[in-house]
Amino acid sequence: MIIQNSETTVHEADICIVGSGITAAMMAAHLAEHTTQSVLVVEAGKPTTAFRDRTRARERFLAYGESPWKADHLDDQNAFGTTWGFSPSMHVGGLAMHWGGVSPRYSPEDFQLRSLYGVGSDWPFSYTDLDPFYQEAEERMGVAGEQGPPALDPRGKPYPLPPLPINYNLAQLQQWAGKADIATWSTPSAKNSVERDGRAQCQRCDTCYPVCPTGAKYSPDFTWDALMAAKKITLLTQTLIRRLEADAKTGRITAATGNRTDATGAPVTVRAKTFVLAAGFVWSPHLLLLSRSEAFPNGLANRSGLVGKYLAGHRNVNAYLQLPMELLPGINAQHSLVSKQFMRPGKQSRYLRHDLRIWESSVGREPRLRDDNETLLFGDALLKDWQQRAKGATARVRGYYDVLPDKESKLWLDNTHTNRFGDPMPTMAFKDAPESAALREFQEESLRDLFRRMAKAGGGEILRMENSANDLGQEHPTGGCRMGTDPMDSVVNGDGRAHDHENLWVAGAPAQPTASCCNGTLTFVAVGLKTAAAIAKG
Amino acid sequence: MATSEPRGTARRDFLKAAGVLAVGTATVGSAAACDVKEPTQTAADDQGLERVRGFDRTMLDAVAAAVLPESLGAPAIRAVTDRFVAWADGYDPVAEEMHGYGYADIRYLPADPAPAWRAQLQALDVLAQKTTRQSFARLPLDAQRAVLSATLRTERGDRLPSPLGARHVALAVLAFWGSSPEAWNLALGAQVSPATCRTLGDAVKRPLPLAGERA
Ligand SMILES: Cc1cc2nc3c(=O)[nH]c(=O)nc-3n(C[C@H](O)[C@H](O)[C@H](O)COP(=O)(O)OP(=O)(O)OC[C@H]3O[C@@H](n4cnc5c(N)ncnc54)[C@H](O)[C@@H]3O)c2cc1C
Ligand code: SF4
Numbered sequence: 001m002i003i004q005n006s007e008t009t010v011h012e013a014d015i016c017i018v019g020s021g022i023t024a025a026m027m028a029a030h031l032a033e034h035t036t037q038s039v040l041v042v043e044a045g046k047p048t049t050a051f052r053d054r055t056r057a058r059e060r061f062l063a064y065g066e067s068p069w070k071a072d073h074l075d076d077q078n079a080f081g082t083t084w085g086f087s088p089s090m091h092v093g094g095l096a097m098h099w100g101g102v103s104p105r106y107s108p109e110d111f112q113l114r115s116l117y118g119v120g121s122d123w124p125f126s127y128t129d130l131d132p133f134y135q136e137a138e139e140r141m142g143v144a145g146e147q148g149p150p151a152l153d154p155r156g157k158p159y160p161l162p163p164l165p166i167n168y169n170l171a172q173l174q175q176w177a178g179k180a181d182i183a184t185w186s187t188p189s190a191k192n193s194v195e196r197d198g199r200a201q202c203q204r205c206d207t208c209y210p211v212c213p214t215g216a217k218y219s220p221d222f223t224w225d226a227l228m229a230a231k232k233i234t235l236l237t238q239t240l241i242r243r244l245e246a247d248a249k250t251g252r253i254t255a256a257t258g259n260r261t262d263a264t265g266a267p268v269t270v271r272a273k274t275f276v277l278a279a280g281f282v283w284s285p286h287l288l289l290l291s292r293s294e295a296f297p298n299g300l301a302n303r304s305g306l307v308g309k310y311l312a313g314h315r316n317v318n319a320y321l322q323l324p325m326e327l328l329p330g331i332n333a334q335h336s337l338v339s340k341q342f343m344r345p346g347k348q349s350r351y352l353r354h355d356l357r358i359w360e361s362s363v364g365r366e367p368r369l370r371d372d373n374e375t376l377l378f379g380d381a382l383l384k385d386w387q388q389r390a391k392g393a394t395a396r397v398r399g400y401y402d403v404l405p406d407k408e409s410k411l412w413l414d415n416t417h418t419n420r421f422g423d424p425m426p427t428m429a430f431k432d433a434p435e436s437a438a439l440r441e442f443q444e445e446s447l448r449d450l451f452r453r454m455a456k457a458g459g460g461e462i463l464r465m466e467n468s469a470n471d472l473g474q475e476h477p478t479g480g481c482r483m484g485t486d487p488m489d490s491v492v493n494g495d496g497r498a499h500d501h502e503n504l505w506v507a508g509a510p511a512q513p514t515a516s517c518c519n520g521t522l523t524f525v526a527v528g529l530k531t532a533a534a535i536a537k538g
Numbered sequence: 539m540a541t542s543e544p545r546g547t548a549r550r551d552f553l554k555a556a557g558v559l560a561v562g563t564a565t566v567g568s569a570a571a572c573d574v575k576e577p578t579q580t581a582a583d584d585q586g587l588e589r590v591r592g593f594d595r596t597m598l599d600a601v602a603a604a605v606l607p608e609s610l611g612a613p614a615i616r617a618v619t620d621r622f623v624a625w626a627d628g629y630d631p632v633a634e635e636m637h638g639y640g641y642a643d644i645r646y647l648p649a650d651p652a653p654a655w656r657a658q659l660q661a662l663d664v665l666a667q668k669t670t671r672q673s674f675a676r677l678p679l680d681a682q683r684a685v686l687s688a689t690l691r692t693e694r695g696d697r698l699p700s701p702l703g704a705r706h707v708a709l710a711v712l713a714f715w716g717s718s719p720e721a722w723n724l725a726l727g728a729q730v731s732p733a734t735c736r737t738l739g740d741a742v743k744r745p746l747p748l749a750g751e752r753a
Contacts, residue, residue, distance in 0.1 A: 060630075060633075061636060062733065063625060063628070064629060064630065064633065064647060064702060065635055065636060065647060065700075065702065066630065066633045066634065066635070066636070066647065067633070067634045067635055067636045067637065068636065069636075073637075073644065075644070078642060078643070079642055080642070083641075083642035084639065084640065084641075085639055086642045087637060087638060087639070087642070088637060088642050088643070088644060089637070098636075098638065164738070165738060165739065165741050165742050166742065167741035167742055168741065168742060168743060168744050168745070171742070193738065201738055202738050203735035203736055203737070203738065204735075204736055204738055204741055205733055205734060205735045205736075206732070206733050207733065209638065210636050210638060213735075214735070328726050328728050328730045328744070328745055329722075329726075329730070329732070330719070330722055330726070330730040330731070330732025330733065331730060331741055331745065332738075332741050333732065333733075335741075365725075366697045366698065366716075367697070367698050367712075367716040367721070367725065368695055368696055368697050368698065369690075369693060369694070369695040369696075369697070369698055369709070369712075370694075370695020370696070371695075374695060376683075376686075376687050376690060376695070377695075378604060378605050378683050378686070379604070379605065379606060379607050379608050379679075379683075380607045380608055380609050382605075382607065382712070383607040383609065383724060383725070386716075386725045387724070387725050387727065389725075390725040390726050390727075469640065470639075470640075475639065
């Protein structure tokens with residue numbers, strides 16, 4: 001329901017979801033199927049490039065590097081500090097409009113780090129508890145995957161879609177990895193390996209990240225379009241929620257208030273019975289901190305003082321290797337092999353867990369302007385030189401290793417940057433827990449050693465190795481509203497319900513206590529779906 | 539043309555890190571979902587940017603013929619040059635760059651490189667006149683390449699720049715061709731056609747050799 005008065009537009013719904021990213025989209029789809037309650041989704045940005053325009057957007061991205069995502073951010077709404085892994089995109093569908101679609105699950109160990117390895121934190125539930133929600137997430141977005149060795153890749157049910165094929169290049173790389181006793185399989189991806197849901201089969205054109213012209217890669221707009229066409233939800237765009245208002249006595253959230261982000265800047269109020277923060281890892285803790293009041297001077301859900309704390313993520317070591325085989329780079333460059341062998345390391349003297357991905361690469365195989373004697377190359381001489389250099393093979397290997405977050409890995413309100421409404425913007429500082437910092441050199445050197453061993457086993461050599469560019473920030477960032485059973489040690493419970501406010505839920509990435517060592521979005525969504533199921537149950 | 543690395547660097551790094559071949563112009567395959575036109579439409583005019591378009595084709599054709607592989611044949615070289623002109627004309631200066639992982643600020647593409655490229659074509663001709671008393675376009679191939687070598691003497695050689703980041707028009711044409719799927723196919727001796735739409739299932743087979751090549 002919408003009530004218009006002279007000052008503010010008031011919207012009413014049973015459930016208000018703040019944010020329209022992938023977590024929100026999956027949750028809204030779940031809620032639409034499992035409750036009769038009305039759902040209102042509030043998004044700060046506009047819809048970005050429509051599906052019909054993506055072919056052209058891709059073309060201009062390839063030709064010039066232009067962003068394929070039009071007007072996908074708010075100029076004055078940005079984060080500062082060590083923001084590697086943060087994207088300024090704020091629009092309908094969130095970051096997953098331009099994600100790569102790589103969708104691995106965490107491993108069972110991730111949920112029991114403290115019990116198994118004496119580091120980090122245990123989650124308040126196990127991998128087995130999350131398995132049905134992983135499955136639901138995979139089915140809703142359409143994940144194509146190959147069952148890996150069950151001990152390394154346990155699943156309750158098969159992948160919804162057959163795997164993306166192990167192509168000619170990857171087949172050779174798989175054999176090579178086998179020589180180093182590494183089991184690899186097709187990386188699970190939210191890309192159609194067969195036509196599905198009216199969307200095309202993948203055509204291996206390799207711009208999944210940042211834009212898929214065919215619709216083979218899942219993006220949240222597909223879910224929003226379907227939900228709106230079926231009149232299952234209301235989506236309120238260009239509306240920035242700036243405060244959640246809580247009853248001083250009961251702690252219940254009574255309203256979400258904010259402003260239009262269009263030229264009017266008009267005030268908006270949303271009244272609901274249930275509020276869900278699905279605004280991603282930066283904006284969810286930011287909104288809780290912004291919502292401070294006399295009754296809640298440290299912001300909402302912050303009895304523990306941990307809102308904005310324990311930001312988590314992972315870093316990587318990356319290598320390019322020259323191998324004695326012939327690869328033809330470009331067959332399907334964004335597809336890869338994955339191994340989870342090192343995410344389940346068993347008993348070891350020092351803690352190290354990492355994933356392993358293997359790609360074809362064109363590094364070292366590009367055309368050049370001068371030969372080894374520094375003579376300029378033109379015409380056929382350049383082509384001949386290039387043809388020589390293009391022979392052979394380069395592989396790229398990368399391991400994400402997990403970084404355990406420190407309490408002081410944090411996001412705070414920074415008055416030196418404000419948006420048009422005068423709200424302080426977030427500044428972030430990532431910090432490794434001391435146990436993680438002490439292990440870092442050993443962990444990175446172990447990964448380099450593994451790459452050397454792989455090169456040697458296949459008769460190849462390392463061309464170059466590098467650490468993630470994101471020495472301070474981290475990839476697939478999570479945290480800021482960590483979950484747990486103890487209200488003094490966490491912000492939300494295992495279902496994502498705020499300890500301090502019975503009708504407030506924080507969904508997905510921000511609720512996670514740790515970030516594993518692989519791409520996180522599938523887990524963010526699965527955790528969000530667990531929350532949606534708890535909300536639907538009432 | 540600015541001498542510093544252009545903002546396009548971030549995109550190149552992204553493509554490199556993502557393991558994607560940098561493809562200068564999209565010539566996408568037959569699949570209907572990927573069917574595209576040449577990237578000539580631009581929003582630059584809407585933004586009030588006055589843009590001169592086109593090149594001195596006699597000079598540009600001569601430069602292209604001097605730097606591109608002669609074995610492509612004159613019609614193919616002409617086609618590359620036509621596409622290069624369309625690409626340069628279609629550029630939207632200072633359009634927003636893709637922002638992904640790596641930085642949180644909004645970055646923009648560089649200024650229009652074409653005016654400098656036009657001036658360089660003129661300068662090549664002046665240099666040819668000064669050193670050989672002939673116009674560049676009339677010189678034999680060896681002499682044209684000698685003039686180009688003198689002009690490009692400070693260019694680093696380990697790889698070609700991105701077309702947009704090329705500091706000289708000769709490099710821009712070369713890099714434009716070098717980043718196309720066709721050029722990669724020639725280099726690899728197989729019909730790989732990077733970054734074009736193809737059938738997924740075919741990916742398991744070794745790509746077919748180019749016509750006239752042995753597998
Ligand atoms: C280039 C790139 C490639 C990636 N590739 C992969 C990959 O291959 N695999 C993988 O696992 N992950 C990948 N990721 C990460 C992935 O995209 C994100 O983890 C995921 O999209 C996060 O989803 P989310 O729903 O948590 O939040 P978001 O996508 O951040 O959505 C939150 C939404 O809430 C809105 N919002 C925020 N605050 C407010 C407010 N106060 N009022 C109203 N609206 C608000 C925002 O505008 C936004 O739309 C990639 C990310 C990028 C940038
Ligand atoms: S490779 Fe497949 S998923 Fe990726 S952009 Fe192309 S069609 Fe889309």
